[in-house]
Amino acid sequence: MYELKEHDVIFIFTGPNGAGRKTVAQMSGDTLGMKQVISYTTRTPRSAEVDGQDYHFVTRDVFAEAQKNNEFIEVIEIDGNYYGVKGQDIANTLHKHGAVYLILNRFGAEAVKKLYDTNAVRIFIYADKKTILKREEERGDSPELIERYMSHFEEEMAYKDQCEHVFENLDLAHTVFDLTKTLDDNYLHRNLVDKD
Ligand SMILES: Nc1ncnc2c1ncn2[C@@H]1O[C@H](COP(=O)(O)OP(=O)(O)OP(=O)(O)O)[C@@H](O)[C@H]1O
Numbered sequence: 001m002y003e004l005k006e007h008d009v010i011f012i013f014t015g016p017n018g019a020g021r022k023t024v025a026q027m028s029g030d031t032l033g034m035k036q037v038i039s040y041t042t043r044t045p046r047s048a049e050v051d052g053q054d055y056h057f058v059t060r061d062v063f064a065e066a067q068k069n070n071e072f073i074e075v076i077e078i079d080g081n082y083y084g085v086k087g088q089d090i091a092n093t094l095h096k097h098g099a100v101y102l103i104l105n106r107f108g109a110e111a112v113k114k115l116y117d118t119n120a121v122r123i124f125i126y127a128d129k130k131t132i133l134k135r136e137e138e139r140g141d142s143p144e145l146i147e148r149y150m151s152h153f154e155e156e157m158a159y160k161d162q163c164e165h166v167f168e169n170l171d172l173a174h175t176v177f178d179l180t181k182t183l184d185d186n187y188l189h190r191n192l193v194d195k196d
């Protein structure tokens with residue numbers, strides 16, 4: 001069993017769908033040498049999604065078996081689909097990289113924070129509804145999917161004030177710069193960000 005070290009950091013990116021959590025997490029993660037811990041889900045992959053990259057896509061039986069074996073640190077049902085992150089996956093990735101990130105909704109963020117306490121840092125990424133709607137339309141999300149995402153918008157936004165860091169993601173380069181600098185200055189100390 002991997003024991004967390006004081007300097008191990010688990011960043012949790014949360015906020016409404018379409019805010020840009022994945023985009024900014026990946027960009028900062030690449031710069032700072034952090035790796036994502038991928039969730040397992042029973043939902044069907046969307047056209048551009050890749051198994052093992054966006055999610056581990058599994059059947060309900062496989063998911064239920066892992067749940068029965070207490071492999072997930074948290075399980076959630078969203079719109080009829082199950083999602084979970086395995087504790088062992090977090091431990092393995094931390095062991096290799098010392099810093100990991102997860103992309104979760106507010107319930108996952110809360111659960112991971114409770115479990116890992118000071119090793120866990122919640123980063124809230126948001127944009128206004130109109131901006132998010134435009135992004136989702138532009139990436140080709142169906143009207144049904146957009147409606148589903150929007151039905152969770154207010155409840156996800158309500159979690160903003162409980163997070164350790166909050167970024168409004170309008171200009172992408174600006175957000176990624178601020179985010180990378182914040183993570184580097186406060187937690188990782190890789191001194192990679194150009195301070196000019
Ligand atoms: N600052 C930005 N300006 C313009 N487009 C952006 C910006 N940030 C992200 N995007 C685009 O918005 C879309 C949603 O981004 P992303 O997938 O990162 O969001 P998310 O919060 O992870 O939500 P989801 O889980 O629904 O994918 C993508 O097409 C991405 O390229």
Ligand SMILES: Nc1nc2c(ncn2[C@@H]2O[C@H](COP(=O)(O)O)[C@@H](O)[C@H]2O)c(=O)[nH]1
Nearest residue numbers: 039076078083084085103104105107108109
């Ligand atoms: N609490 C958890 N939330 C998760 C997990 N994996 C993903 N998510 C979040 O769920 C919604 C819906 O995701 P979608 O890909 O189906 O649109 C989104 O906010 C994800 O970030 C998890 O393991 N636990």
